[in-house]
Amino acid sequence: xxxxxxxxxxxxxxxxxxxxxxxxxxxxxxxxxxxxxxxxxxxxxxxxxxxxxxxxxxxxxxxxxxxxxxxxxxxxxxxxxxxxxxxxxxxxxxxxxxxxxxxxxxxxxxxxxxxxxxxxxxxxxxxxxxxxxxxxxxxxxxxxxxxxxxxxxxxxxxxxxxxxxxxxxxxxxxxxxxxxxxxxxxxxxxxxxxxxxxxxxxxxxxxxxxxxxxxxxxxxxxxxxxxxxxxxxxxxxxxxxxxxxxxxxxxxxxxxxxxxxxxxxxxxxxxxxxxxxxxxxxxxxxxxxxxxxxxxxxxxxxxxxxxxxxxxxxxxxxxxxxxxxxxxxxxxxxxxxxxxxxxxxxxxxxxxxxxxxxxxxxxxxxxxxxxxxxxxxxxxxxxxxxxxxxxxxxxxxxxxxxxxxxxxxxxxxxxxxxxxxxxxxxxxxxxxxxxxxxxxxxxxxxxxxxxxxxxxxxxxxxxxxxxxxxxxxxxxxxxxxxxxxxxxxxxxxxxxxxxxxxxxxxxxxxxxxxxxxxxxxxxxxxxxxxxxxxxxxxxxxxxxxxxxxxxxxxxxxxxxxxxxxxxxxxxxxxxxxxxxxxxxxxxxxxxxxxxxxxxxxxxxxxxxxxxxxxxxxxxxxxxxxxxxxxxxxxxxxxxxxxxxxxxxxxxxxxxxxxxxxxxxxxxxxxxxxxxxxxxxxxxxxxxxxxxxxxxxxxxxxxxxxxxxxxxxxxxxxxxxxxxxxxxxxxxxxxxxxxxxxxxxxxxxxxxxxxxxxxxxxxxxxxxxxxxxxxxxxxxxxxxxxxxxxxxxxxxxxxxxxxxxxxxxxxxxxxxxxxxxxxxxxxxxxxxxxxxxxxxxxxxxxxxxxxxxxxxxxxxxxxxxxxxxxxxxxxxxxxxxxxxxxxxxxxxxxxxxxxxxxxxxxxxxxxxxxxxxxxx
Numbered sequence: 001x002x003x004x005x006x007x008x009x010x011x012x013x014x015x016x017x018x019x020x021x022x023x024x025x026x027x028x029x030x031x032x033x034x035x036x037x038x039x040x041x042x043x044x045x046x047x048x049x050x051x052x053x054x055x056x057x058x059x060x061x062x063x064x065x066x067x068x069x070x071x072x073x074x075x076x077x078x079x080x081x082x083x084x085x086x087x088x089x090x091x092x093x094x095x096x097x098x099x100x101x102x103x104x105x106x107x108x109x110x111x112x113x114x115x116x117x118x119x120x121x122x123x124x125x126x127x128x129x130x131x132x133x134x135x136x137x138x139x140x141x142x143x144x145x146x147x148x149x150x151x152x153x154x155x156x157x158x159x160x161x162x163x164x165x166x167x168x169x170x171x172x173x174x175x176x177x178x179x180x181x182x183x184x185x186x187x188x189x190x191x192x193x194x195x196x197x198x199x200x201x202x203x204x205x206x207x208x209x210x211x212x213x214x215x216x217x218x219x220x221x222x223x224x225x226x227x228x229x230x231x232x233x234x235x236x237x238x239x240x241x242x243x244x245x246x247x248x249x250x251x252x253x254x255x256x257x258x259x260x261x262x263x264x265x266x267x268x269x270x271x272x273x274x275x276x277x278x279x280x281x282x283x284x285x286x287x288x289x290x291x292x293x294x295x296x297x298x299x300x301x302x303x304x305x306x307x308x309x310x311x312x313x314x315x316x317x318x319x320x321x322x323x324x325x326x327x328x329x330x331x332x333x334x335x336x337x338x339x340x341x342x343x344x345x346x347x348x349x350x351x352x353x354x355x356x357x358x359x360x361x362x363x364x365x366x367x368x369x370x371x372x373x374x375x376x377x378x379x380x381x382x383x384x385x386x387x388x389x390x391x392x393x394x395x396x397x398x399x400x401x402x403x404x405x406x407x408x409x410x411x412x413x414x415x416x417x418x419x420x421x422x423x424x425x426x427x428x429x430x431x432x433x434x435x436x437x438x439x440x441x442x443x444x445x446x447x448x449x450x451x452x453x454x455x456x457x458x459x460x461x462x463x464x465x466x467x468x469x470x471x472x473x474x475x476x477x478x479x480x481x482x483x484x485x486x487x488x489x490x491x492x493x494x495x496x497x498x499x500x501x502x503x504x505x506x507x508x509x510x511x512x513x514x515x516x517x518x519x520x521x522x523x524x525x526x527x528x529x530x531x532x533x534x535x536x537x538x539x540x541x542x543x544x545x546x547x548x549x550x551x552x553x554x555x556x557x558x559x560x561x562x563x564x565x566x567x568x569x570x571x572x573x574x575x576x577x578x579x580x581x582x583x584x585x586x587x588x589x590x591x592x593x594x595x596x597x598x599x600x601x602x603x604x605x606x607x608x609x610x611x612x613x614x615x616x617x618x619x620x621x622x623x624x625x626x627x628x629x630x631x632x633x634x635x636x637x638x639x640x641x642x643x644x645x646x647x648x649x650x651x652x653x654x655x656x657x658x659x660x661x662x663x664x665x666x667x668x669x670x671x672x673x674x675x676x677x678x679x680x681x682x683x684x685x686x687x688x689x690x691x692x693x694x695x696x697x698x699x700x701x702x703x704x705x706x707x708x709x710x711x712x713x714x715x716x717x718x719x720x721x722x723x724x725x726x727x728x729x730x731x732x733x734x735x736x737x738x739x740x741x742x743x744x745x746x747x748x749x750x751x752x753x754x755x756x757x758x759x760x761x762x763x764x765x766x767x768x769x770x771x772x773x774x775x776x777x778x779x780x781x782x783x784x785x786x787x788x789x790x791x792x793x794x795x796x797x798x799x800x801x802x803x804x805x806x807x808x809x810x811x812x813x814x815x816x817x818x819x820x821x822x823x824x825x826x827x828x829x830x831x832x833x834x835x836x837x838x839x840x841x842x843x844x845x846x847x848x849x850x851x852x853x854x855x856x857x858x859x860x861x862x863x864x865x866x867x868x869x870x871x872x873x874x875x876x877x878x879x880x881x882x883x884x885x886x887x888x889x890x891x892x893x894x895x896x897x898x899x900x901x902x903x904x905x906x907x908x909x910x911x912x913x914x915x916x917x918x919x
Contacts, residue, residue: 051343055336059329066325073314078288081310082275085233085290088303089273092225092235093292100197100297103214104179106140107199110212114142118204123151139190142201143168144210154189162188162213167196171211176200181297183243184218184256193218193255195245218255221246232285232306240298242269251282267291268300280306362457367399369450383440383456402454431459439463478532479539482553487561490551491613494563495606509606510573511613512562513620514542514580517598517632519558521746525783526593533590534597541583545576570605570637577601577635585633600627601635609638622646628708653709656689656702660714664690667722668885671894672737672856675874680898682735682769684878685723686885687715707743716744717753724761724768726888730895737769739801742776748783751790758794765795771822773801785816792819799856803844820875821848825859828879832864845872 114121123142141152147163149156162168167182182196194215203209225235225248237246242259261269264278272293280287289304308315357364363380367373373395381387386397428444441457474486482490494509516538523531535558542552542560551563562580564573584599602624610616623638625646630636659665669683689697706712720738727736744750758765770791776784788798797819823844831838848855857869860879869877886894 051336051339055332058332062328062332063325066321070314070318070321073317074311077311077314081288081305081307082290084310085288085303085305086273086275088230088235089290089292089301092301092303093294096237096299096301097294097297100179100181100294100299103197103216104199107179107197107212107214110140110142111199111201114209114212115202115204127151127153139187139215141189141213141215142210143213145203145208147210149189152189156189160188162211165196167198167213168211171198171200172208174208179297181239181299183239184245187215190215190217195221218246219250222248222250222255225249230303230305230309232283232309233287233304234289234302236302236304238268238300238302240269240300242300245299268302277307362455365398365402365454365456366447367402367451367454368447371399371451373399380454380456383438383458385434402452476554479536479554481539481543481560482551484553484555487551487553487555487563488613491563491616494551494565495611495613495616497565507565508567508570508572508608510562510564510567510570510603511606511616511620512564512573512577512601512603513617513624514560514562514584515600515624515628516558516584517600519597522595522597524746524748530590530593530595534588534595537588537590538584542580545579545583567605570603570608573603573605573637577603581633581635598633600624600632602627602638603635604638625649629704649705652697652702653705656706656709656711656715659689660711660718664692665715665718666690666887667719667726668887669726669736669891670878670885671883671898673877673882673898675857675870675877678877678882680734680883680895681876682737682767683727683730683891684737684771685719685726685739687719703741707741712741712743713747716741717757720754720757721761722888724757724763726891727767728761728763730891734895735767735769735797736763737771737799739771742773742784745772745776745784745787748787751787751794754791754796755794766797769797769799769819771799771801774803788816792817818853820854820856822856822858823874825879828857828859828865828869829861831868832862838868841868842872845869845874849873 110126113126127140139152139154141149141154141156143149143162147161147165147168149160149162165182165185167180167185170176170180177200180196180198182198184193184195186192187194187196192215194217197214197216198211200208201210201212221237225237225246235248236244238244238259242261242265244255244257244259247254259265259268264276267274267276268291272295273291275288275290277286277288279285283306286307287304288307288310289302291300291302293300357375357377360377361379363383364375364377365373365380365384366375376395376398381394381398384398384401386394386401426446429441431439431441433439437460438458439460441459443455443457445453447453474482474489476483491511497507497509519531519534522534535554538560539552539554542562546552546562546564549565551561551565553561553563555561562576564576567573580601581599584597588595588597602620602622604610604616604619604623606616609619619638622642623636626642627634627636629645629649636642666688668686668688670686671680672682672684673679674681687699689699689702691697703712706715723736723738727734730736740750754768754770758768772788776788792798798816799820799822800818801822802824803821821844823841827837827841827844831841845855854875856876856878857874858878860866860869860877860881862881865879866877866881883894883898
């Protein structure tokens, strides 16, 4: 049973019969929702009914008066429209009758003259003496008894006949001799749509001699009707069967059509005059039209006005009346509501209190000095764990439990330690937890006359949210590992363990930085979703490798940190670091992908390498830098000498940027010779970094640094631009080879760069050769392979460089169709002293020859190497024996001596040949 609150105990019983009496209003489906919500509740107070009915009655009378007035005005406007159209119809009837009378008089005169004069009748003299009834007349003519038109006011040809026309056929009837008016026809003389007026011609012998025809233009008559400004109205001339002879304003295609003789138009054909109302099929407007019958001519005049124009004054009046009615209604409503508001204020306030107590999310309980409960809401019973169905004793149970909370005693609620309690007996606030885990905030306010007021708030969700915020502030949301913030907080704790060790036990704490190798490629090619799953799997593997006392965190990106306390010596961390490298190198199943990555690790030890966390982090980062420089996939522990190496590498990186911006790079070109003719087939572009002192930095030193620091794309584009610009001036068949880094291909834009450089330089794509290493295929990178396919489609040749080193998988030759392979110089130079190497070299040459794949052998430095390679049909040769790299300025002179158009050296004397080439 609901516990009676202050409002329900005082107001509800008194009005309950009235509520039942008017409750049927709430169940009316068609009753507007606002009426059920705002009007029906007012009927709960009987004293409000007379005022409510008075206001409603006044508003009903007001709008009834407005409706009656508007209805009378509408009828008046409609009657005025009928009168106006009737007058216009009568005027047009008289005008039409007069015009037709004049036409008939002209036709009668022509027939009389013709009958009197016979063969002496001159149509030209007669026509020149006639005055046409109006400018709408198109022409007047005559036709003989056979229908042949022999005279007309318009020029005619000699073979015009109207014998088949209805207005001629009617006049041939001996029993008829009256004016005939035709439907609209297309005049054979005038070429226009006309209405034909005809009279019979009688010859001297009294027989039928032909007809006189007067043509009245339909369009001209319609334009005449249009001169009268009727707004959206119209004037029409109809035949007796409803055919439209003329209409103003003129509507294309309307002349000649019939109006229906049923529906709203039926009175037109049944009475001599009257009014009809219909909706225009063309404009959609309501038309009020009056008609007049010309029975003696078989015509109907129809004049219409649109209702909007006719009722314009009515619409203005209606707008003013509705506005005035709304204004008066609004004023009456405001006054009435204020009147009612004043009378129901006390009832509304009690009802508002009841609704508020029943609907708020907080529980409220008031206990007076006598221990009674004047106010308690259902939410308080719920939060206090009191069953509201136990009857009138529910408030007493709630008061008892509230006293337990106030007195901080034990009870059905598991009481937490009160916090923020006013010791002076004033307001207090504390939290308590129920057995089901619900956390309730209790605010207590003592009353001056005794008793207290409690408010109860369920703060469980807020406390959980606070805990979640604290968790997210200290953990990585992707992997669940501690983040950088928690790492900074925990580092001093781990370092203190080393400092607190007993004097006889020197313990170390390892600070380990882990950076994933190849993660960026996974992220770029397979998407961030796959990258996120990969990071989560790495986190799980790291957690599975460390000890319980160790600490694993994620710094961000693909960087992880391990804190390994309690180590007796640095080597004690080696098994774990090796285990991390092995575990992270194992394939990972991520969705539908089987991925392989690796890791590089740098480690520093406290207190051996540093005594504070920041320095320890810096030294571990230096060790990680050294591990990457060593080729990745390994670990390094910090050594003081590494600082100098890192500084040197950073200086080298800075120097690279300076060299690129200040033009310190040069390109040298090493010739490539045809293996059969020993003529120059092309050059390989080799980058050189000239130092200010004149010395050179080896590409093997700075290319890897350029890849790591993101400069390789700029350097690679510069090399491509210089090489293509230089090769344009070489003989037509001479090509240029450019080495391209895997980083350049993974960028995804290299084919666009190559196309732009070729277009800017003017070099043909077939003269550019791109050399790539086996690493572009080792990771099975679809994007890289797609870029290589795009380059081949452009006409650029693709060579596999350093074949025989690295993985040297023959599957590469199947997965991608290279144009050439380049045998590494270690095989060329090692075959002289190692028979096994010679066998492998010959096998590669034989296999390539079987596949139809050209081979470039590099590193040719002796005559024996040259002879062996030529014997085994190496397609092309390159080495210091044949030609050293040279600056761009020396290429032209070299080509004059050894180019494709120079005479081939004599092969009979190899020694002489080699000396000549080497010069």
